Amino acid sequence: MLEREDMPRQDPIERRSNFNEVALGYTHEQAINEASRCIQCKKPTCIAGCPVEINIPAFIKCIAQNNMEGAINEIKSMNALPAICGRVCPQETQCEEVCVLAKKGEPVAIGRLERYAADWELNNKGTNPDHYEPGSNKVAVVGSGPAGLTAAAELAKMGYCVTMFEALHKAGGVLVYGIPEFRLPKAIVQAEVEYVESLGVDIQLDNVIGKIETLDELLKEFDAAFLGTGAGLPVFMDIDGENLNGVYSANEFLTRVNLMKAYQFPDYDTPIKRTRRVVVVGGGNVAMDAARCALRLGAEEVSIIYRRSDEEMPARNEEIENAREEGVIFKLLCNPIKIIGDENNWVRQIELLNMELGEPDESGRCRPVPIESSEHIIDVDIVVMAIGTSPNPLIPNTTSDLATTKWGTLVADEDGMCSKKGVFSGGDVVTGAATVISAMGAGKKAAKAIDKYLKNNVSLQEVG
Numbered sequence: 001m002l003e004r005e006d007m008p009r010q011d012p013i014e015r016r017s018n019f020n021e022v023a024l025g026y027t028h029e030q031a032i033n034e035a036s037r038c039i040q041c042k043k044p045t046c047i048a049g050c051p052v053e054i055n056i057p058a059f060i061k062c063i064a065q066n067n068m069e070g071a072i073n074e075i076k077s078m079n080a081l082p083a084i085c086g087r088v089c090p091q092e093t094q095c096e097e098v099c100v101l102a103k104k105g106e107p108v109a110i111g112r113l114e115r116y117a118a119d120w121e122l123n124n125k126g127t128n129p130d131h132y133e134p135g136s137n138k139v140a141v142v143g144s145g146p147a148g149l150t151a152a153a154e155l156a157k158m159g160y161c162v163t164m165f166e167a168l169h170k171a172g173g174v175l176v177y178g179i180p181e182f183r184l185p186k187a188i189v190q191a192e193v194e195y196v197e198s199l200g201v202d203i204q205l206d207n208v209i210g211k212i213e214t215l216d217e218l219l220k221e222f223d224a225a226f227l228g229t230g231a232g233l234p235v236f237m238d239i240d241g242e243n244l245n246g247v248y249s250a251n252e253f254l255t256r257v258n259l260m261k262a263y264q265f266p267d268y269d270t271p272i273k274r275t276r277r278v279v280v281v282g283g284g285n286v287a288m289d290a291a292r293c294a295l296r297l298g299a300e301e302v303s304i305i306y307r308r309s310d311e312e313m314p315a316r317n318e319e320i321e322n323a324r325e326e327g328v329i330f331k332l333l334c335n336p337i338k339i340i341g342d343e344n345n346w347v348r349q350i351e352l353l354n355m356e357l358g359e360p361d362e363s364g365r366c367r368p369v370p371i372e373s374s375e376h377i378i379d380v381d382i383v384v385m386a387i388g389t390s391p392n393p394l395i396p397n398t399t400s401d402l403a404t405t406k407w408g409t410l411v412a413d414e415d416g417m418c419s420k421k422g423v424f425s426g427g428d429v430v431t432g433a434a435t436v437i438s439a440m441g442a443g444k445k446a447a448k449a450i451d452k453y454l455k456n457n458v459s460l461q462e463v464g
Contacts, residue, residue: 002105005034007112012325016295019181019263022322023087031116035064038108041100046110049095051441052085052150054078056095056110063113069125071117080153080199081146081192081440083122084175086115087184089437090316122191134161134200137454140222141165141201142209142395145173146436147427148228149196150443151450155226156199158451163222165207170259173230174428175436177259178251180289182296183319186258210394215402215423223457224422224450227410228443229395231428235388237281241339242385246273246347250286250386257293275381276300279350281336282386283313288320290384291328299382302328307335307355307368333357335368337375339383350380391429407432416446417453424450 008024009015015022026034038060046056054075062071075082091111099107137160141152144166155162170176172189197203209215218225234249236242253272256262260270278294280287283306294302304323306313309332313320324330333355340349354374357366390408403411403419409430416424426442428434 002101004037004106004109005030005112007109009322012322012327015182016292016326019296021185022182025119026112026116031063031113032066034109035060035113037101038064039100045098045100046095046108049098051094051437052079052444054114059117060108060110060113063117068117068120072121072125075114075117079440080150080196082114083118083188084146084184084192085437085440086111086113086118087188088179089114090435092317094437122188132156132159132200135159137161137224138163138222139450139454140218140225141228142215142218142225143167143173143228143230143427143429144171144193144203145175145228145230145427145439147230147429147439147443147446148173148226149193150440151226151228151426151447152201153196153199154444154447155450156196156201158447160451160454162200163202163204165204165209165218167206167208168259169205171203171205173228174232177255178286178289180254180258180293182292183289208394210398215395215399215420219422223454224424226416226443226446226450227395227418227423227425227429228427228439229392229429230439231389231391231409231433233390233392233408234385235390236385237336237387239336239338241341241347241350244339244341244347245345246275246381247339247383247385248272250280250282250290250384251389253290253384254286254293257297263293263297272297273382274298277380278302278382278384279305279378279380280384280386281305282388283308283315284386284388285315285319287384287386288315288323288328290386292323292326294382294384295326295328303378303380304328304330305334305336305350305352306330306332308365309333309357312357312365333368335370336383340377347380347383349377350383351375351377389428389433391432414445415449416442417449422453424453 044057059071059074095110096107139160141148141164152162171193175189234251256270261268262270262272265271278299280291291302334352337353338351342348354371355368358369361367396404401420410425412425412430416426424446426446427439
């Protein structure tokens, strides 16, 4: 009872040369065995640890009793994207962290069971949502990432006529352009998007709000708007050489690989230079994704450059472990200070400075301090900067009365209401880069606030 069921995975040697999903999922027997570990607490702390408030003991009990339809219905009553959450949600720091079993052993594998239930539905039943008749109130949802998809699904269930606007040619936001196929297959994202569409949501692709139409113009057509545009603007270090050929932001690198299928070049005309030596700067999940993609594109040597130590690395332990197994080299306590090019302005070397850990900073992590005279140079052909992102300023710059912070994030209250009347927001565009599930939680909360706002407005109009 103390040890959880291991999830089968591809062999590291095999998987580093393909883009197939690494984690293979539970078998039916494994899922039932793992679900049977849940002790069905009278006061389940795991629910409070879930940003979308799934009744975790209830769906796990259904799996243990081989009631798969009951399990998926229980999950989907609170979460429109379970197959995605089961794969990329950091359960280890949320619901699983507060599982009672974690006090003496390993917590119940809640995420793996959620994934199993969602995959069962896709493989055995398909989506069959209840039918919701849209009312007269119209809501615009800008952005089709996790926050937007969740807000749209919740609003559709409440009876609103929802139109979603997506700037790219595929719906899914960061789920399709940012997370690699081997972590989150595109077919899974597409199935979840289709479920949201089946609720009555109209998805308009290739629609850049702020260019084709401003938010002010949109609000003349819609009664309210939700902004779930994420944080897609890359951050750079502002060091010499960042403008050289061969320096990518992680956003560009991953978008080319994931959404534009550069790994299938020349079938898809979105090439990435394939080289021997790749350096990825950063220590988060995005850095792990970029490094592991570079391996699969044929690089002989891929290194992660991170200015702190293992303990401070923000990536999920599972992703760090997978990267190490696949052969990614970790150069810790190092920081780039210069990128050096050749006569044709292509990257050839990167200069690093060794660091040591000092006192904790405002994040609670030990502050990296440079070590004098520790500069050293390594050869490299490609550099990927994965040190963070910020929101795109396009919508705020083309909208009246929409307040932003000094970091470019939108100002919103705890329910997602912005400074502009009728506008709500949630996810990375408010918090900065965070997790898929936290964005979903924000989308769900904002949908409830929009419902309350519109009902109050309608009541006031009727009184008037």
